[in-house]
Amino acid sequence: MERTFIAIKPDGVQRGLISEIITRFERKGFKLVGLKIMVPSKGFAQQHYHGAKERPFFNGLCDFISSGPVVAMVWEGEGVIRYGRKLIGATDPKKSEPGTIRGDLAVVVARNIIHGSDGPETAKDEISLWFKPEELV
């Protein structure tokens, strides 16, 4: 069954949005198969976002991701990679539709509260970066 990697970023955790975000994925019908909370090192954040290393915001992004607790999750379900991105909304919360997580709960692109894998390859890579196989049910 299809799986994706979802992370609640330090701003989402700090703002008390963990249960709100988990609820939205659960109510849609997706299944939570992995869950942990951790403070990633900067090196770990750089690995996670290696696809963005040429972007001007890369350093600030990695500083931010390693600045506090992140809730790392693996969600399972038919079409969960694509539909998870739909639940999350556009990268810039000012362009995210109301009804999406970022559209309802965030304003600023650098504080957009949640990450979701953008395709099957990144989902596979990110799941194996954040979780050992035995940590998934």
Ligand code: ATP
């Ligand atoms: P994510 O990978 O976090 O799920 P995304 O796939 O919607 O987000 P990406 O293009 O992969 O968007 O950008 C990764 C992250 O970098 C964004 O979620 C956001 O936090 C940050 N980011 C993107 N664009 C900017 C920007 N112009 N300024 C600051 N931060 C940005």
Ligand code: MG
């Ligand atoms: Mg991305």
